Amino acid sequence: MVWRAKDIVHLFFFLSVFSSIIVCAAHDERSGKNNATNKNADVLKTVVVIGAGISGLTAARTLTNTGHYDVTLLEARKSRYGGRVWTDRVSFDRIKGVEADLGILLFDSRDPLNEMVKMFEAYEVTTRLIKSAYLIDGHNQKxxxxxxxxxxxxxxxxxxxxxxxxxxxxxxxxxxxxxxxxxxxxxxxxxxxxxxxxxxxxxxxxxxxxxxxxxxxxxxxxxxxxxDTIIEEGFQEVADRLLSGISFNERPLDLEMNKVVRQIFVTSDAGSDQKKLLIRTTDRQQIQADAVIVAVPLGVLKSGELLFDPPLPSDKVEAIQNMGIGIVNNIIFEFSQVFWPKDIEIFHYVPTQITDIGVMTTWLNTGLLSGRKDPYLTTFIQGNLASHMENFTDDQLKEFALERLQSIFQVTGLSSVDIISVVRSQWSSDSFSKGFFSYPTIGSPTNQWDVLSKPICPHIFFAGEYTHPRRYGTVQGAYLSGLHAADQVLNSCQSKPSKMTKTKQKVFNKTNKNHGRKTREEL
Incomplete structure (x- = not known):
């Protein structure tokens, strides 16, 4: 056979590639042996956060931004996230901001512990301090x-x-x-x-x-x-930006909707390289994880519908049951025209009957607060009747509202036709909330927040406004608890305390030791 020049070139090329493959394979085999012990070094820790309210979103965002954790956020609801932050952008055609807030609406922007204010600045949401108010004494109309x-x-x-x-x-x-x-x-x-x-x-x-x-x-x-402060765009804007991130360096959170968790199971036979938790949902799915942050509302924990295996320690169960749950429902009324003082942002009314206190006795002029000056008012059902009045029909609420407004503003001739629409929350009967805020009951121990915020080491952590010793029942408490839970996870996996420990953790440590015996000035 006669070899041509191009045949020789092709053979040389084939032998060169073949020898390179052999060399690379040998190198890979040696590298694999050398790196066998480091096989799991680059594997991200898997964390599941249960509940996409402010505390859960904050914890998930904090851990995700470190780049060291594979975080999955599970939300029980099908159509929205945010928990008790809820700007209803579906029920209204024109309004999408504070007028549509059915959950958290007001916060204290001057609270020295409210670190959310810094976040609001970074998120470029518009906060507005309520400056004009009046109080009407129903006894003498003063x-x-x-x-x-x-x-x-x-x-x-x-x-x-x-x-x-x-x-x-x-x-x-x-x-x-x-x-x-x-x-x-x-x-x-x-x-x-x-x-x-x-x-x-x-x-x-x-x-x-x-x-x-x-x-x-x-x-x-x-x-x-x-x-005394609102967010003009609606509080949902904060939840949206926590979820999506606000810079190229922040990737969107991994959120799964319609995931109702029924059990957290701690495995006892897992090897050192296996996940230690099984998160089981009602749709017969289970997720393996290294750690879980339980960021569901207190009412859900009280109900016992979320199961733990093994069960929660008795002191934590007792602390959960000792905390009280309060109800506040928002009711948004759209009117055909404005008949109230246009320059007043909030109205308070002292009814003649003490049993009526909290039943539509505070009204927010949200049309004015939004800057759009539309004919919207938001009122609240607070206290003992809040749960009962969730069963009222829209017509019953209209009738009650008209009577109250006529007493407050001394106007006559109002009728149900003046109310175009009624939209309201029902936090007591909401199966994924079972209440709106927590508070310490009379006689409950002052150290209960030590127990409520304490993790079940090394796998189960807790977040939620009810775990914060100074800001329970508030949105800033939810936010701080999310930071705190994330920091606990960071410290459980790191030999050195994180930077957050040296700053945010002080709020918890000092407060739990002294139970709030410091004044605002001392803080």
Whole structure:
């Protein structure tokens, strides 16, 4: 056979490629042996976060941004995330902002512990401080606004501070109402400055509870809070940006909707290179994980519908059951025209009957607050009747609202035809919430937040506003608890404390030791 030049070139090329493959294969085999011990070094830790409310979103965002964790966020609801943050953008054609908020609506932007304010700046959401308000006394129709309202507010704050001090001095675990009654007996002039009924109405508007349901000893953590700021775009904007990220360096969170978790199972026979948890959902799926952050509302934990195997420690179960659950439902009314003062942003009403306190006694002029000046008002059902009134029909709510508004604004001739639409929340009957906020019941131990925020090492962690010792029941408490839970996960997998430990963790450590015995100035 005669070899041509191009045949020789082809043969040389074939032999060169073949020898390269052999060399590379040998190199790969040697490299595989050398790196066998490091096989799992680059495998991301798998974390499942249960609940896509503010605490769950914050925890998932914090861990995802480190780049060291494979985080999956599970949300039970089919059509929305955000938990008790809910801007209803479906029920309305024109409004998409604060007028459509059916969940968290107000927060304290001047709270020294509210680190969400920094986040709002980064997210470029528009916050607005409520500046114009008035209070109407239904007994005599006297209106307090401007300086006269400031005087009422200062008197109220003075009485609350004195009541807390009285309870501390006597080492009593009593309700705020009992402490105020004692003060009024000691100093009858106080009652002349602020009646018991007005005191109760202001307390309900600020704390969503009657004074008889508030632990005076534990009130020190909340007595200075003032929920006076809204987000014009609606609070859902915050949840949206936590989920999607706000820069090229932040990838969207891995969110799975319609995932109702029924059990968290800790495996006992897993090898060192296997996942330690099984997260089982009602659709007969299970997810393996190294760690789980339970960020479901307190009401869900109280119900026992989320199972733990092995069961939760008895002290954690007791602490969960000791915490109270309060209800606040938002009702949004769209009217045919504006008949209320156009320049006032919030209205408070002191009803003639004490049993009516909290039932549509606070109204937000959300049309004004949004900047669009549309004829929308948002009112609230707070207190003992909130759960019961979830069963009211829209027509019943319209009738009640019209009676209340005619009493507040002294207008006549209003009828149901003046109300175009009614949209409301039903947090008590919401199976994925079972309530709206947590609060410490009278007689509950002051160290319960140590137990509530404590992880079940090394796999199960907890987040939610109910776990925060100073900001339970608030959206800033939910946010801080998400940071705290993420930091606990970071420290469980790292030999050195994370940077977050040296900053955010101080809020928890100092508070749990002293249970809020620091003033705002000391913080």
């Amino acid at each position: 209106i307090y606004r401007g300086k006269s309202l400031d005087n009422i507010t200062q008197t109220y704050q003075k009485i609350v501070t004195a009541a807390v001090k009285l309870a501390e001095e006597n080492a009593d675990e009593i309700s705020l109402q009992m402490a105020v009654n004692r003060l009024y007996k000691q100093n009858s002039s106080l009652k002349g400055q602020l009646s018991s009924k007005m005191f109760s109405a202001i307390t309900m508007s600020r704390m969503n509870l009657l004074p008889s349901n508030i632990s005076c000893r534990q009130l020190i953590t909340h007595k200075d809070l003032s929920f």
